[in-house]
Amino acid sequence: MGVGELKLLFWTLSMLSSVLFSMGFVPKDNYLIDCGSPINTTVSNRVFLADNSQYLKTQGDILANTSNSITSTNASRLYQTARIFEGTTSYSFPISLQGRHWIRLYFLPFQYQNYNMSTAMFSVTAQNFVLLSTFQPQNGSVFKEYSLNVTSDNLVLTFTPAVNSFAFLNALEVVSVPDTLITDGAQTVNPSGSFQGLLGEALETVWRVNMGGPMVSALNDTLGRTWVTDGNFLLNQNLAHAVTGTANYVNGGATSDIAPPSVYGTAEEMNSVNSTNPNFNVTWKFNVDAGFQYLIRFHFCDIVSKSLNMLYFNVFVNSWVVAQDLDLSDNTFGNLAAPYYMDFVLGSSISTVLYVSVGPSTTITTVTPNAILNGLEVMKMNNSEGSLDGEAYISLNGSKTKVGLIVGLVAGVFAVLLSVAILFLILHRRRRLTHDHHSKSWVPFSLNGGGNTHSSVSKFSKGTITSATSELGFRFPFVALQEATNNFDESWVVGVGGFGKVYKGVLKDGTKVAVKRGNPLSQQGLAEFRTEIELLSQFRHRHLVSLIGYCDEGKEMILVYEYMENGTLKNHLYGSNLPSLSWKQRLEICIGSAKGLHYLHTGSAKAIIHRDVKSANILVDENLMAKVADFGLSKTGPDFDKTHVSTAVKGSFGYLDPEYFRRQQLTEKSDVYSFGVVLFEVFCARPVIDPSLPREMVNLAEWAMHWQKKGQLEQIMDPNLAGKIRPDSLRKFAETAEKCLAEYGVDRPTMGDVLWNLEYTLQLQEADAQNEADDNSTNQIGELSSMVNLISNEETSLTVEHLDSSQVDDISGVSMSKVFSQLVKAEGR
Template sequence: MRGNKCRASWSQPYFSFSIIFLSSFFLFNLTKCASAKSNASSTFTPSDNYLIDCGSTQETRLKDGRTFKSDHDATSLLQTEEDVQASVDSISINVSSSISPSSLPLFRTARIFLQDSTYTFFVAEPGWHWVRLYLYPIDHPSYNLTEAVFSVFSGKIVLLHQIQIQDNTSLVFKEYLISVSGRLSLQFKPKKGSFAFINAIEVVSAPDSLITNIATSVSPLGDFNGLSNSAFQVCYRLNVGGPTITSENDTLSRTWEPDGKHNKFLQGSKNASVSAKIIKYPESGATPYIAPSSVYASAVHIEDPLTMQPNVNLTWRLNVDPGYSYLIRLHFCDIVSKVLNSLYFNVYINTMVGVSALDLSSLTDALDTAYYKDFVLYGDAITNDSILVQIGPYQSQSASLDAILNGLEIMKMNNEANSFEGLFTVDGSYKGPNSTTKKLKIVAAVGLALAVAAMLLLAMVFVRWQKRPEGWEKRNSFSSWLLPLHRSNSSFLSSKSSSRRSSQYGSRKSKNGYSTYFSTQGYGRLFTIYELQNATQNFDEKTVIGVGGFGKVYLGELEDGTKIAIKRGTSGSEQGITEFKTEIEMLSKLRHRHLVSLIGFCDEQSEMILVYEYMANGPLRDHLYGTNLPSLSWKQRLEICIGAARGLHYLHTGAALGIIHRDVKTTNILLDENFVAKVSDFGLSKAAPTLDQTHVSTAVKGSFGYLDPEYFRRQQLTEKSDVYSFGVVLFEVLCARAVITPSLPREQVSLAEWAMQCHRKGTLQKIIDPHIASSIDPGSLKKYVEGAEKCLAEHGVDRPGMGDVLWHLEYALQLQEASSQIAPPEDSSEMILASEKPSSNSSGPSEEQVVVVVYDNLELSPGSPLFSQIKNFQGR
């Protein structure tokens, strides 16, 4: 009967009306909060502040001091015969007893819409605006609000789609953040035969600084640009380790809930709190608008680091809707440390690294100082319909085993349909994978592309057939002459899958597929898969000479007898198409005696294969430890280090654009048949910063044990990161042991730290490889260790360039060669060395910069054997 009555009363044509309020009628100052520096009261006054208690006949004042105006006074602007107002004066019998009366002021009345209806708000100042909707199906004698089914739109954004609130035991509060200019509309669209309702509405300006344009993408790890193009729905706002923070204690009238319902795995955790008055805000970054000081004044951290199990993280699990990307904002404030730079910890989002070795002190330069970081998690990285936020200690001798989190916000980002609920747009069209329109477009595009490709292919085949060489039928490869892939001015395209969608808030490459394009000019020979199968006996396991993150490395032999190293990418490899493309692009630009040469590549049948010159003696590490290969002499080791240093020096300074290798280690220094060292594996390489840059901000990648700690903490890459890794290599060469050995005592686990400690104590001789310890000249060792120690300086600015490192190594080699040719007299005292070191801008010493070695009671003439060696010294 109720439904029939509704249809009988509203059998008129489609109707829409607008409730227009003057902004001055609703302006009201928001509550005070702690300021950025002085912690004194600060007020944010929104230029637009519409607070409406829908269906009410009078104002409603909340405890936080805000006043919601009644929309009853604006009925003169409406066609009142077209709407029904539902007002409930008494809540004692109409509201579930499970709801606290203090929560009810805005839920006592409602306005019911029986056809499409629109609120329109004039916006005085464009920018971010809060849109908050209050919904509760109160009991009404004529309308059962639990049966209402309706949608809510804001312009082209779908806020709610076909919502039905059947549970009258809890209140529904929806909060959005939308960028608006001109005017903002809220359209309530009932489902056919149903109706819509709303209890209260807020449309309030938010500070522009609340959402910046840049965040950190988690999967893949990197920078995300485009937040300003998105709209957001607040899913969670948690005060971690603290109580509820109500709107009266937040500058922007937000409510922060305790994290108790979401901290699923916090064994060994402890709550910490301080007075909100001591919380400071930095010059830039976090402000009271980002979060009030009371959020930063409480935290959860590790209770007893000594009993903390390895690899156990403090975890918060938050249920979310799958298929959406999310903005995750984490709030940090070091309220547990006593001194600076003593707290380092890792942050994980859905088990993926968000930040490694986060050091709040280096970011804020003070304790008790607010800091926040934004992450974007793509929808396909969400598993089990939930987001895991984890923090865990970073294992370091200089840091305490602790981790901390103060606040957590999760915000849903609108999808390709501009919706927060499903894939239907405002006009009702469907943007999902089964969209007929989308299918037709794809079919048309594919058909057209295939037709064009077929015509071009036939044309090329005809031309090549006319120019086919004599004896072509005797050749092994049909494609070698028919298809113009081997010509230097040709190109090819391979595609395993189409690229993923690109939404208005950013785009990225599919992790399940790739699409690459290379011009073969400069990239070396393009091998067919057939040629490489022949070269490796169909990739026989017996031909495997190495295994890495990219895949296996095979020894192959071409028809002319040339030996080659074939690196074949595997599905699910740690690396992928990005590294494949980087390796080709980098090596195609580089030619140096001490860099492994790229001969060519293969990109057929979804394969990713790189072909290099064969390095007969393999990785340097195999000649240091872990194998039965003969030990290298000290002179050989010096020459190998010099060769590797020359290769890195060329990367940093000799290439057209400087290149940072980013994965310097002994397995990436290969030796040819003459033990000439060549740097290899450029899959992680990055272009060096330009003259107007100090660093490259990028995700941390490399090999554990060799990573620059400053790069690890700040994610700021420079050439000095390679220098640090090379310093680790130098000690690895000297001591012939792994750079990380977990089975050793804690102080000896890291070779770099242990070697530095031994050097300071004067006991370095005890850890030198015993195969060479007795043969090293003291002067040579001193110069070598001096260079290695400088490489391992804590801060990049204190490390030398690769040119200076090369100078130290060549100097050490000269001293070693000199000592092996002339032995000092028995009564001679300690050797005295005098030299003039070339400037950092020179390429080596000039003829006047002569290195002279003098012993007491011994004179050397320019024609002596020693001097003849020294004068041929080649600087960097």
């Protein structure tokens, strides 16, 4: 065979492969029904059959139609008719080939005779999975798409009306899905690892998005899917640039069944043409239901590069890096513009918001910074009760059984067995530790400072020996902390955080302490443990929680703090039976917290950025004096000639600075944003994220800013404060919180400015009517800031090296109220 013939053969095979890849999947099962319709309906070249009750197991239902013209074309034609179910009704579809199937449900309520479908309430189950629970489609059309792995010869779909109600359905699809569409190759997001069992999960399509391109209809998708545009999800459209190209499907890679060419042939890339700093992320925001795991599928196709190995970028889910320095050419068999997808499973959380981002590699600097995303699918996974929509009853063996009850009984038996095993291990460990540790003396741990010094080496100090001031902290033997906490008695737990549980403890001399014991399975570990010790060893301040000591024996990582009698600010605001705080008490706690944060930002050559400011990390002592706590995520601020620190995003949902999240650029203003959320939390006395509320109310910061911009913030205040806040005090407080939540850090005040305004807010609250301040500006933030900063710097510039511990505790006690009283009162001016 000659060279020419070989070339012809390779060309023919290549063309044949392309044709094969472009051919759509032919489903073995393909049930399309236009419910309630006496005739067939064609939509996007697919024929929905007339509803003749062939697959219904029960009768007595009603065929309904509307004379109203909904619209004249496309899928809307399916909504002209419906089938109404007055009692529990089931469809039964024979399955030719077991495996994953689409179940697609169409709903649009309308009035038919005495049936107002907008009042219908019902549940839908399939193969013992709850698809819909107490569902009530009230406004507009609703399309639901699910995929289930059918493991029997019949798929039974059951509609169960609520008491004194009915169910209805406009159209229905049950269609086979290729086995290759969902495989067991997903990775977990946090912690990173492989996820097993995806094949058996029921999935609901929540979002399916075409990045950088137009909407893709079912007509142009081999599996009849619809892909919406991404414009409504982009957080900052100026940071993204749409590009188009041609997808090159290759043997062994993603096929058009995974996503069509119209998805892989478009993308959003970084719009860095006019940017002086290309180190930013392109971010999309999606609303999701809390309490469920999600399968997140990223679709990539490098249609922007001219050659291989020219594009390296990072991929994020929320604040976690799921793919670092991703080079698509390494995953597409060395082919350019070849489709590629990645699956990740995100664990359940209370958040109702999902962020996905792409950004340039920060470690590979030999290529032009860029990042792309072509498409995204977000699919909800069934929970432990087999439900995709909360709690419902499903039929098992002919009787209605609550899934949660079965799961609860199994879990209860398992919990008893687990408790016995844990008790045995604890008793065994205690005997071993008691035998191993004979000395109960304290050993000072290593700190920088003067005075009496002791040498110490611990596993985070990399073998170096440093000196320590003995008064500042001690290294505790583990047995001493066991005794102090009654062997870590669970009834002594006073808090639980990302690092582990916090126990109340009593030392031998009667000193009360808070003992934070690291959980080996925690997301936080050695780095946070080291950061906490190093930071609190350097700084002492009246409004920062003091570190007394630590323990790092074996695998134990334990921190010992001064005990704060009144717990967290969060517990005083909601979620407990503690008495409500007065407005003055709340302001004083905010002022104390602001002083602690201001000291962190200004008390040394480099600012310390807390990174996890929230009400749960603000503690109050027996006199309700506030102290900032939990410095495990803290970070040293930028050098004098820099504006920010580039670092991975860490923090808590609801409090996280959106600019820091998008750009991964950390500044002191990130703490200011979080503190602004705390201020609204203090005012409203509700969680910052509450999934039980209507969608527009879930996020406190967004909800509060909505009312603040309307000038009606008092509409959402804590009812306990009603009529107890002077209008001027409320206005100044609201302005301060609003400025803290500015979209961009450059527009936010410093903590010194925030402190000034909170002191001013308190002055306005306490002022007599005749001496009421003339608050003639809504822009007082920043006014006289140079004077305040001078005072603040004088207050906080002293360091531990110049003062003993008693003096250090007093350096923040200089109340600025005397200064402010002269500035605020008219005669003082």
